[in-house]
Amino acid sequence: xxxxxxxxxxxxxxxxxxxxxxxxxxxxxxxxxxxxxxxxxxxxxxxxxxxxxxxxxxxxxxxxxxxxxxxxxxxxxxxxxxxxxxxxxxxxxxxxxxxxxxxxxxxxxxxxxxxxxxxxxxxxxxxxxxxxxxxxxxxxxxxxxxxxxxxxxxxxxxxxxxxxxxxxxxxxxxxxxxxxxxxxxxxxxxxxxxxxxxxxxxxxxxxxxxxxxxxxxxxxxxxxxxxxxxxxxxxxxxxxxxxxxxxxxxxxxxxxxx
Amino acid sequence: xxxxxxxxxxxxxxxxxxxxxxxxxxxxxxxxxxxxxxxxxxxxxxxxxxxxxxxxxxxxxxxxxxxxxxxxxxxxxxxxxxxxxxxxxxxxxxxxxxxxxxxxxxxxxxxxxxxxxxxxxxxxxxxxxxxxxxxxxxxxxxxxxxxxxxxxxxxxxxxxxxxxxxxxxxxxxxxxxxxxxxxxxxxxxxxxxxxxxxxxxxxxxxxxxxxxxxxxxxxxxxxxxxxxxxxxxxxxxxxxxxxxxxxxxxxxxxxxxxxxxxxxxxxxxxxxxxxxxxxxxxxxxxxxxxxxxxxxxxxxxxxxxxxxxxxxxxxxxxxxxxxxxxxxxxxxxxxxxxxxxxxxxxxxxxxxxxxxxxxxxxxxxxxxxxxxxxxxxxxxxxxxxxxxxxxxxxxxxxxxxxxxxxxxxxxxxxxxxxxxxxxxxxxxxxxxxxxxxxxxxxxxxxxxxxxxxxxxxxxxxxxxxxxxxxxxxxxxxxxxxxxxxxxxxxxxxxxxxxxxxxxxxxxxxxxxxxxxxxxxxxxxxxxxxxxxxxxxxxxxxxxxxxxxxxxxxxxxxxxxxxxxxxxxxxxxxxxxxxxxxxxxxxxxxxxxxxxxxxxxxxxxxxxxxxxxxxxxxxxxxxxxxxxxxxxxxxxxxxxxxxxxxxxxxxxx
Numbered sequence: 001x002x003x004x005x006x007x008x009x010x011x012x013x014x015x016x017x018x019x020x021x022x023x024x025x026x027x028x029x030x031x032x033x034x035x036x037x038x039x040x041x042x043x044x045x046x047x048x049x050x051x052x053x054x055x056x057x058x059x060x061x062x063x064x065x066x067x068x069x070x071x072x073x074x075x076x077x078x079x080x081x082x083x084x085x086x087x088x089x090x091x092x093x094x095x096x097x098x099x100x101x102x103x104x105x106x107x108x109x110x111x112x113x114x115x116x117x118x119x120x121x122x123x124x125x126x127x128x129x130x131x132x133x134x135x136x137x138x139x140x141x142x143x144x145x146x147x148x149x150x151x152x153x154x155x156x157x158x159x160x161x162x163x164x165x166x167x168x169x170x171x172x173x174x175x176x177x178x179x180x181x182x183x184x185x186x187x188x189x190x191x192x193x194x195x196x197x198x199x200x201x202x203x204x205x206x207x208x209x210x211x212x213x214x215x216x217x218x219x220x221x222x223x224x225x226x227x228x229x230x231x232x233x234x235x236x237x238x239x240x241x242x243x244x245x246x247x248x249x250x251x252x253x254x255x256x257x258x
Numbered sequence: 259x260x261x262x263x264x265x266x267x268x269x270x271x272x273x274x275x276x277x278x279x280x281x282x283x284x285x286x287x288x289x290x291x292x293x294x295x296x297x298x299x300x301x302x303x304x305x306x307x308x309x310x311x312x313x314x315x316x317x318x319x320x321x322x323x324x325x326x327x328x329x330x331x332x333x334x335x336x337x338x339x340x341x342x343x344x345x346x347x348x349x350x351x352x353x354x355x356x357x358x359x360x361x362x363x364x365x366x367x368x369x370x371x372x373x374x375x376x377x378x379x380x381x382x383x384x385x386x387x388x389x390x391x392x393x394x395x396x397x398x399x400x401x402x403x404x405x406x407x408x409x410x411x412x413x414x415x416x417x418x419x420x421x422x423x424x425x426x427x428x429x430x431x432x433x434x435x436x437x438x439x440x441x442x443x444x445x446x447x448x449x450x451x452x453x454x455x456x457x458x459x460x461x462x463x464x465x466x467x468x469x470x471x472x473x474x475x476x477x478x479x480x481x482x483x484x485x486x487x488x489x490x491x492x493x494x495x496x497x498x499x500x501x502x503x504x505x506x507x508x509x510x511x512x513x514x515x516x517x518x519x520x521x522x523x524x525x526x527x528x529x530x531x532x533x534x535x536x537x538x539x540x541x542x543x544x545x546x547x548x549x550x551x552x553x554x555x556x557x558x559x560x561x562x563x564x565x566x567x568x569x570x571x572x573x574x575x576x577x578x579x580x581x582x583x584x585x586x587x588x589x590x591x592x593x594x595x596x597x598x599x600x601x602x603x604x605x606x607x608x609x610x611x612x613x614x615x616x617x618x619x620x621x622x623x624x625x626x627x628x629x630x631x632x633x634x635x636x637x638x639x640x641x642x643x644x645x646x647x648x649x650x651x652x653x654x655x656x657x658x659x660x661x662x663x664x665x666x667x668x669x670x671x672x673x674x675x676x677x678x679x680x681x682x683x684x685x686x687x688x689x690x691x692x693x694x695x696x697x698x699x700x701x702x703x704x705x706x707x708x709x710x711x712x713x714x715x716x717x718x719x720x721x722x723x724x725x726x727x728x729x730x731x732x733x734x735x736x737x738x739x740x741x742x743x744x745x746x747x748x749x750x751x752x753x754x755x756x757x758x759x760x761x762x763x764x765x766x767x768x769x770x771x772x773x774x775x776x777x778x779x780x781x782x783x784x785x786x787x788x789x790x791x792x793x794x795x796x797x798x799x800x801x802x803x804x805x806x807x808x809x810x811x812x813x814x815x816x817x818x819x820x821x822x823x824x825x826x827x828x829x830x831x832x833x834x835x836x837x838x839x840x841x842x843x844x845x846x847x848x849x850x851x852x853x854x855x856x857x858x859x860x861x862x863x864x865x866x867x868x869x870x871x872x873x874x875x876x877x878x879x880x881x882x883x884x885x886x887x888x889x890x891x892x893x894x895x896x897x898x899x900x901x902x903x904x905x906x907x908x909x910x
Contacts, residue, residue, distance in 0.1 A: 012821070013821060013822070029546075029547055029549060031546040031547055031549075032546075032547070032549045033551070033657075035551065036549045036550070036551050037549075039549065039551055039772070040549055043770050043772060043773075046770045046814060046816060046825065047770070049816065050816075051816055051817055052816075052824065052825060054822055054824055056339065057513060058338065058343055058345070058512040058513055058514050059345060059347065059348045059512040059513075060512070060513060060551065060552050060554075061348050061554055061555075061653065062653065062656075063347050063348050063434065063436075063437055064342075064343045064344075064345070064347050064348065064512060065342065065343060066338065066339070066343050079656075081652070082656055086653065086656045086657065087656075088656065088657065088659070090659055111483060111822060112821070112822040115822065117339070118339055118340065119339065119340065119460065121340065122340050122341075122342075122448060122451075122458075122460075125444075125445060125448045126448045126449070126451050126452035127452065129445055129448065130403070130404075130445035130446060130448060130449040131402065131403050131404045131445070132449065133399070133402035133403045133404075133446070134324075134327045134446075135320070135323070135324040135327060135399060135446075135722045135723070135726065136395075136399075136722075136723075137402065138395070138398035138399045138401065138402035139398065139402070140398055141357070141397045141398045141400075141401040141407075141415055142357075142359060142414050142415055144401060144402075145412070145413030145414065146409055146413050147409075147411075147413050148409045148410060148411050148413070151406050151407070151408070151409040152406075154404075154406045155406040155431065155432065155438075158404075158406050158431075158438060158441065159434065159437075161437075162340065162342055185404065185406070186404050189404050189406070191401070191402055191403075191404050192404055
């Protein structure tokens with residue numbers, strides 16, 4: 001059994017000032033997940049009449065994307081390709097002192113304690129993160145042949161869980177990896193071609209309109225991504241964006257000539 | 259039938275008030291004809307009608323998006339921060355469809371047959387046939403949306419086989435099929451949000467249903483950030499709020515998955531169908547300690563290549579690599595040579611329990627069996643196995659610290675899914691007119707046991723292809739008038755909700771919500787889990803009301819309503835589980851036969867398999883809330899099997 005000292009960010013609501021509060025986590029078993037360690041601490045806090053630490057979580061299998069906070073400045077903590085719900089205490093040592101704080105980004109305002117508002121991600125998807133295929137309109141599934149390599153690469157982008165770690169880790173709080181993953185997932189598939197130019201332009205426009213910063217190719221996002229989504233997708237999105245811009249310009253020139 | 263228990267004097271009613279509404283005609287023409295017979299709403303009129311969709315998983319997102327595309331005014335509700343978090347996202351293995359792309363003898367009829375048989379003959383034939391028919395459209399729809407299903411080098415879709423089937427009809431997207439299907443539906447939903455046909459209410463939890471003048475007309479919600487109790491009115495309500503396996507506390511469900519929406523609807527008049535039909539999944543990572551907050555499933559697809567075994571000798575504590583082959587018992591292959599490791603879930607779970615009860619279980623506490631990939635790795639190479647299951651092996655290692663390419667996985671069954679849910683007719687409408695139920699939340703098409711890769715199929719069939727028609731039919735037939743915002747029913751429900759929230763906060767007892775939930779889970783698992791018997795169920799029926807009484811006197815929920823209050827959210831859900839648990843046990847007690855996931859120890863074949871009692875139990879048990887939790891009314895919907903012959907289910 002281990003004992004840990006936790007400095008945890010406590011903030012009542014979006015407008016209240018926050019502060020760090022120190023807690024002792026005792027009887028920590030190495031088989032616990034990080035969130036189970038917090039569960040045990042919360043049970044103790046409730047017993048003492050103190051408000052439990054609020055954090056988001058749901059599936060606890062690393063796929064829903066609900067959970068996530070910084071542990072000692074690292075999004076989702078020290079283990080590669082692992083969400084905080086899948087991070088187990090065997091990654092820490094007895095006596096460790098850890099600082100736990102929410103994602104820090106202007107586009108992700110704190111809701112309470114470790115919970116932030118990530119609705120900006122949904123708005124980016126609303127702008128164009130889809131293929132327009134109304135229910136009932138589909139051809140036979142095998143009528144569209146997709147080379148395995150394209151399908152696999154598209155999948156690598158589609159694996160994004162929308163947790164926001166990329167934004168939190170980025171010194172500029174950019175949402176480029178999130179947006180690029182979706183642009184690439186759909187842009188790599190034949191079904192996604194008709195809307196490809198429009199999609200990337202609209203999604204990037206909305207992304208820029210939220211409070212995210214710009215990408216300066218630092219690569220922190222890739223390093224912390226629990227699904228190991230690669231920086232390559234950002235380059236790909238930039239390429240798509242430039243191409244889409246040129247196409248639009250050409251088309252408007254053509255239209256002017258007519 | 260014997261139901262004379264102290265607590266469950268279930269009045270038996272062969273009921274005429276509820277009718278499954280199965281269309282006439284040959285089974286393969288029913289849905290087609292019904293679609294023609296259903297009323298339509300003209301495109302210009304659709305936006306005048308408001309449809310409330312509660313839940314944003316596969317069924318909810320698909321229904322909300324499809325209804326939005328049709329032009330209805332849709333409001334969709336999720337307690338998450340984004341509809342993409344819904345628990346459908348965690349489904350790993352795949353989705354069935356009768357495409358017969360493998361040329362291995364699959365057909366709509368075979369998928370129908372397998373599903374009815376897999377459900378141990380306790381599902382409605384007409385519903386299951388429709389499900390099998392629609393399975394084909396689902397794959398088309400999802401591919402068109404850009405769901406990156408696994409493909410072969412020629413560019414065609416790949417398939418694999420799953421439990422309970424001898425054909426390869428399962429489509430998959432690595433070990434993340436649920437995620438990809440949900441993201442497809444989520445993207446279709448967000449597209450409609452962008453177009454303004456759907457209004458999304460996130461961080462909003464439904465706490466009650468408004469029934470006005472005999473029809474479902476609205477819901478009362480709590481805003482999980484501000485605590486505001488609000489009403490939303492509509493012309494029809496669709497509940498797609500998932501299952502209630504968290505009644506066991508430890509389950510593979512997400513932490514927030516709960517029964518509140520369907521339970522509140524039940525208490526407002528919706529009958530509850532087959533509540534005791536719960537599914538225990540055979541391959542989950544075993545419990546590691548008292549801190550355990552949930553259990554993690556390892557996809558059934560692993561049983562395609564993994565072999566399940568335990569030592570032959572009781573109490574054998576040697577590490578697995580030191581147990582020679584002839585001292586291992588590959589018990590599924592031994593007992594079920596035809597299906598082997600791919601025996602259906604209920605059967606594989608019970609077999610695991612049986613060997614562990616014989617003290618042959620492995621790992622700490624002896625509650626585990628090996629799932630061994632050594633032979634597959636020797637035959638196919640580690641790379642092929644990594645390609646197929648890499649993410650599952652990684653997850654196993656993150657949780658247990660063990661490398662399953664080197665040592666066998668340890669597995670134990672865990673509560674995973676519920677076949678029971680709100681009773682619905684062929685149109686997926688409950689006994690409350692205007693209240694529709696889709697996905698796992700309804701009592702559904704899986705009978706007493708669901709086959710693997712069928713939940714995603716059902717959720718999407720309901721959402722994309724059934725509810726958009728049947729909800730329209732309801733609107734077209736009833737042409738509902740607007741409900742006045744000051745309707746007395748509305749105010750009454752709002753007040754009740756607020757009163758309940760206030761009461762939870764005012765108790766100020768000494769025990770945490772989780773401690774009650776854990777205790778309830780233990781009672782349910784011990785007495786109403788993988789094996790059930792009369793005495794155990796009666797004990798549970800004594801303990802649950804006691805625990806519930808203590809909860810309402812001694813639970814501690816700190817702070818206020820007017821802010822994010824996760825303890826308060828949990829308290830409301832656990833309060834409902836404490837009521838639902840009792841109904842599950844009452845249902846389990848009354849059904850003295852074994853069938854599918856419901857195994858009554860008193861009813862088994864000489865070799866320990868589930869023994870049905872078709873003479874007495876070929877019906878759906880639909881329970882009506884009477885105002886007394888201990889005395890619900892039992893209504894029976896008889897099941898008729900015209901296309902599938904009732905047999906003792908055998909996978910030998």
